[in-house]
Amino acid sequence: LDRPARTVAEDLTLRRGAARVxxxxxxxxxxxxxxxxxxxxWSWDSAFIAIGLRHLSPRRAQRExxxxxxxxxxxxxxxxxxxxxxxxxxxxxxxxxxxxxxxxGSGAGAPRARETSGIVQPPVHALAAWLxxxxxxxxxxxxxxxxxxxxxxxxxxxxxxxxxxxxxxxTAVVHPWEPGMDNSPCWDxxxxxxxxxxxxxFRRADLDHGHPADRPTDLDYGRYVQLALDYRDAGYDDxxxxxxxxxEDPGVNALLIAxxxxxxxxxxxxxxDATRHEARADRLTKALVARLWDEEAGLFLARxxxxxxxxRERSVAGLVPLLVPGLPEAVVDALVxxxxxxxxxxxxxTLVPSYDLTGPAFDRTRYxxxxxxxxxxxxxxxxLRTHGRHTHADRIRAAILExxxxxxxxxxxxxxxxxxxxARAFSWTAALALDLLA
Ligand code: 9WN
Numbered sequence: 001l002d003r004p005a006r007t008v009a010e011d012l013t014l015r016r017g018a019a020r021v022x023x024x025x026x027x028x029x030x031x032x033x034x035x036x037x038x039x040x041x042w043s044w045d046s047a048f049i050a051i052g053l054r055h056l057s058p059r060r061a062q063r064e065x066x067x068x069x070x071x072x073x074x075x076x077x078x079x080x081x082x083x084x085x086x087x088x089x090x091x092x093x094x095x096x097x098x099x100x101x102x103x104x105g106s107g108a109g110a111p112r113a114r115e116t117s118g119i120v121q122p123p124v125h126a127l128a129a130w131l132x133x134x135x136x137x138x139x140x141x142x143x144x145x146x147x148x149x150x151x152x153x154x155x156x157x158x159x160x161x162x163x164x165x166x167x168x169x170x171t172a173v174v175h176p177w178e179p180g181m182d183n184s185p186c187w188d189x190x191x192x193x194x195x196x197x198x199x200x201x202f203r204r205a206d207l208d209h210g211h212p213a214d215r216p217t218d219l220d221y222g223r224y225v226q227l228a229l230d231y232r233d234a235g236y237d238d239x240x241x242x243x244x245x246x247x248e249d250p251g252v253n254a255l256l257i258a259x260x261x262x263x264x265x266x267x268x269x270x271x272x273d274a275t276r277h278e279a280r281a282d283r284l285t286k287a288l289v290a291r292l293w294d295e296e297a298g299l300f301l302a303r304x305x306x307x308x309x310x311x312r313e314r315s316v317a318g319l320v321p322l323l324v325p326g327l328p329e330a331v332v333d334a335l336v337x338x339x340x341x342x343x344x345x346x347x348x349x350t351l352v353p354s355y356d357l358t359g360p361a362f363d364r365t366r367y368x369x370x371x372x373x374x375x376x377x378x379x380x381x382x383x384l385r386t387h388g389r390h391t392h393a394d395r396i397r398a399a400i401l402e403x404x405x406x407x408x409x410x411x412x413x414x415x416x417x418x419x420x421x422x423a424r425a426f427s428w429t430a431a432l433a434l435d436l437l438a
Contacts, residue, residue, distance in 0.1 A: 006401065014405045015437050019056055021409050021430035022049070026060070027084065030067040034411065034423035036209040039091050041068060041082040044180050045428050047124035048375050050132050052431025055438045058136035062145045065129055069152045071116050074109015076159030078125065079116035080177060093205040094228060105236045118236040119175045119228070122252045123160060126153045126259035130266055150266050157263065160256060161280070163238040166305050169287040170248045171256055174241070175227050179249040181354065181368040182224070183216035185313045185361035186302045190245050193306070196222025197229060214365050214421050250292045250300030251317030251376075257284045258323045285324055292318075293331060298338035314343055314356040315368075316376045322383025332387045339380070339392070346415040350399035351377045353415035364414045365421055371412040374400055378432040397436050404433040 025031045031053070032038055033045040046068045054061035071082040079101070089095045096115035104110075105118055129149050133140040140146060160171040173179050176187045199222055206215055216224075227245050234241035264277035292300040294310060299318030301310045321327065322335050338344060343356040351372035355362055363369040377400050384393035403413055407420030409429040414421055 006398070010405070011401075011437055014401060014433060017405070018052070018409065018430035018434040018437075021425045022053055022056060022427060022434070024425065025427045030064050030082075031427050032084075033427050034425065037092075037206060037411075037423045039087045040084050043068060043078055043080045043082075043121040044124050044375075047128035048378070048428035049431045050128040052428075052434040054132045054135035055434055058132060058139050059143070061128075061132045061135065062140065062143060065125060065132065065149065066145075068125070069149060069156075071111055071114045072152055072156065073105065073111070073116075075163060076155035076157075077108070077120050077163075078123075078156050079110075080119050080121040081117040083115040083117075085115070090203070090205060093202060094225070095205075098202070099228070100232065101236070104232050107235045107237055110236065118231055119178050120160075120164075120173075121178060121180050122255045123156065123259045124255055125156065126262040126266065127255075129153060130262040133266070133269075146266055146270060150263075150270055150272070153259075153263060153266070157256065157259060157280075166243065166246050168248055168291055168303065168305065170253045170284065170291060172243075172246045172305055173249050173252055174231065174238075174243045174246050176220075176224060176245070179247075179252050179317065181251070181315065181317060183220050183366065184315050184317070184368040185355055185359065186249075186311050186315050186317065187245075187247070188313070188361065189311065190247060190304050190306065191220070191223045194223045194226055194244060197225040198222075201225075210422060214367060214371075216367055244306065246305040247311070248292060248303045248305065249317055250288065250302060251320040251379075253284065253288050253292070254300075254321040254323050255379075257281050257288065260284065261325065282326075285326055288321060288324065289328065289331065292321075295334065298334050298341070313361065314338075314359055316344070316352055316354045316373075316380075319344065319352065320376065320379050320383070323379055323386060324383075325386050327387075332389075336384070336389060336392065346372070350395055351403055351413060351415060351418075352380055352396070354412075357415065364416050367412070367422075370415060371421055372403075372415040373412045374404065374426075374429040374432050378436070381436070400436055401433055404429050409433070 030041045031049045033042050046064050050061040050064045072078050083096045099117050101110040101116050101118050102112050164171045166172040260277045260281035264274040267274040294301045300321050343358050353372050354368045355370050381393050381396040408424040410420030411422030411426040
């Protein structure tokens with residue numbers, strides 16, 4: 001699909017709009033993903049936000065990451081939500097009094113003075129820290145940004161590769177919220193084993209703002225709640241938790257590899273040992289290809305660690321490994337062919353859908369079961385450039401910019417029409433558009 005080239009005036013308008021969203025969502029120490037739906041700090045949102053914010057205020061981008069890592073647990077985990085104590089308890093569910101991390105998580109080193117969730121999200125942070133540093137190295141050095149953050153980033157990755165290596169040599173997710181793609185069809189079979197929590201025991205605050213047809217179902221929520229309760233009852237301790245839901249996700253592992261490469265850059269810059277990060281990235285890349293690549297599917301699949309089998313659902317997470325440098329060339333070619341094929345190529349937007357357009361569970365409005373998201377499109381754009389596929393990357397970049405503008409920085413879009421869905425003035429949409437304009 002040929003689009004007319006963007007004009008300087010269009011870029012300027014988009015840049016101003018994105019800046020307005022990010023300034024409007026800034027709380028003083030961090031950025032909320034959306035004023036309406038998500039009134040606290042989210043882990044991978046903050047990393048994507050820093051990547052855009054660095055073009056407006058490198059200092060604010062540094063603070064975004066610092067405020068998140070200030071709530072890091074003693075065992076190295078970075079919680080997926082850091083709660084803002086001044087927001088009412090019922091503004092978002094699950095709330096602090098559900099997770100109870102400051103007491104229930106004490107054995108795992110949860111902060112006592114801050115409330116957080118007890119699960120994690122994808123590790124985009126080392127990449128974000130490195131890009132943030134490079135936006136203004138002088139300010140970064142002056143504030144000792146990387147000196148302070150580097151040991152915390154190392155502890156975070158160590159957590160993912162020790163407590164969360166459940167035997168396959170990759171990191172595992174233990175809750176559908178952890179890979180950041182809550183209701184992806186990739187989790188359906190694994191979730192079906194979980195008896196949902198009693199629906200009268202909780203109230204979904206998300207439905208106050210989000211349309212029920214766009215959000216996960218009540219049945220899904222019952223299972224999310226039950227899994228979180230089980231983890232809480234085990235004191236968030238990975239040695240004793242039963243982890244009845246455990247998968248190796250290709251998106252999360254690809255981001256971990258990209259993060260190790262970024263840590264190598266940071267380590268070299270600080271005069272620390274970079275080779276251990278390179279060695280780890282090499283080892284993880286081999287494990288990713290050996291355990292999750294599937295030639296027939298034409299992309300990477302998740303592996304369910306409860307039954308040991310690959311999950312035969314094709315989602316955008318399986319394309320995110322394009323981010324990994326040094327993939328076998330045949331794998332890169334196959335991923336690009338899949339991106340261009342009928343499953344992932346929606347002519348109307350060219351934004352990559354979250355799930356196979358021809359797949360049995362495809363739903364064009366329901367969250368991670370079809371809609372196209374800007375963060376995954378940004379990761380794929382970056383991945384295509386990593387492998388020198390610039391023409392293809394240019395197409396995705398143009399689609400991100402155009403769609404961000406026409407939808408008012410929507411949370412996600414219908415991949416068949418390009419129509420915005422979910423929240424508007426969504427922070428990572430604004431941040432990543434800004435990054436591509438820079
Ligand atoms: C649960 C904040 C988060 C994103 C996730 C997205 C959604 C939360 C929810 O919003 O998840 O963590 O309530 O649905 O799936 O990727 O980080 O933007």
